[in-house]
Amino acid sequence: MKVDLFDFHLPPERIAQMPAEPRDSARLLDIRPDRLGDCGVLDLPALLNPGDLLVFNDTRVIPARLHGYRGEVAVEVLLHKAEADGTWLAFARPGKRLKTGQTIRFAEDFAADILEKREGGELRLAFAGAADLLEALKRHGSMPLPPYIRGGKAEAADAERYQTIYAREEGAVAAPTAGLHFTDRLMAALAERGIGTAFLTLHVGAGTFLPVKADDTEDHRMHAEWGSIDPETAARITETKRQGGRVVAVGTTSLRLLESAAREDGTVPAFSGDTDIFITPGYRFKAVDLLMTNFHLPRSTLFMLVSAFAGLERMQSAYSHAIEAGYRFYSYGDACLLHPSR
Incomplete structure (x- = not known):
């Protein structure tokens, strides 16, 4: 249709x-x-x-929106699906500038390696420095409000x-x-x-x-x-x-x-x-x-x-x-x- x-x-x-x-x-x-x-x-x-x-x-x-850096470039990552092997599929902005093998750093002890870049800019990420990923997300992530609600910017009450x-x-x-x-x-x-x-x-x-x-x-x-x-x-x-x-x-x-x-x-x-x-x-x-x-x-x-x-x-x-x-x-x-x- x-x-x-x-x-x-x-x-x-x-x-x-x-x-x-x-x-x-x-x-x-x-x-x-x-x-x-x-x-x-x-x-x-x-x-x-x-x-x-x-x-x-x-x-x-979960607080699935993360803000980090790939080198000097600011990157926003939105996780969207956990894979059976512990990796995550994600969308990222700016996606076009990211490549397989690069690392996105969210905190001194929390980063993600880009294992694969798929059609439409979708990434497969492996997280490093997070023995408990959910706990790390609660510390460093934010609630993933859709962009039509306040530009996606969550307040504390949105939790x-x-x-x-x-x-x-x-x-x-x-x-x-x-x-x-x-x-x-x-x-x-x-x-x-x-x-x-x-x-x-x-x-x-x-x-x-x-x-x-x-x-x-x-x-x-x-x-x-x-x-x-x-x-x-x-x-x-x-x-x-x-x-x-x-x-x-x-x-x-x-x-x-x-x-x-x-x-x-x-x-x-x-x-x-x-x-x-x-x-x-x-x-x-x-x-x-x-x-x-x-x-x-x-x-x-x-x-x-x-x-x-x-x-x-x-x-x-x-x-x-x-x-x-x-x-x-x-x-x-x-x-x-x-x-x-x-």
Whole structure:
């Protein structure tokens, strides 16, 4: 499909620079095949049915943005995926001036060797001087806010703001942003209504949010991300479907992992491994019945995904309504609840 089909104009003032306070005070657009409903995130329990199951991504964002030097040249590095051998894939600026064999130094005792330079400027790095890389990142790194939030410059408070309240498995370099709206109060209201919760892990990479530069979706390459669905969550999904409940993915990250693992009959087994699933209109969803997500960038793989789920024309209409009605967009913005087009 032509990528231009997924373009739209978003006024810059619609891009949220700070999250709603409290988190669950954000707005929620209920997007159904036949109508739109202006709601709030606190209305979510009433929009779901007893017996439904919300599936959350419990990944925890690490301080993956680093500033260092290659010789005299200042370099910014954004880690995006850990490899099995302990190396990391990363994006760097200025990438064109970096070469295999060079070293980027972040502190006197903390540096990274460039082992490989890949297509599009992606690097494979090996870290030196860090017996515990996560501890080194906490000392020298910063939260990897996307560039549309304050130019990517994180404040101290973003260490908590850009983390879900249930984050526990460290490894993401971008937040599963639909989950940022949940609070203890909202979780309690969901439980009181008889709505279940389950957790999986997908370590979100920065590549997920990049605009698609190709002219056609067939020419776009997704960056792989690592994920895991444990047997308990798989069993909860099976039992929910058996009893007629709906599986509600909280965020596109949860949806992509569920759909990666799902069998053709819609069952979801336990899973552990990489996924580079790319969902565009025409995809047949197997496991997920509803999707809660934020508002996404034009020409992004995520806007393509929501268009596949709820219909391109429907999403174009919903986004036009959201812009006119003053909804806040992107990672710190408002949310929507998508019902499938089928």
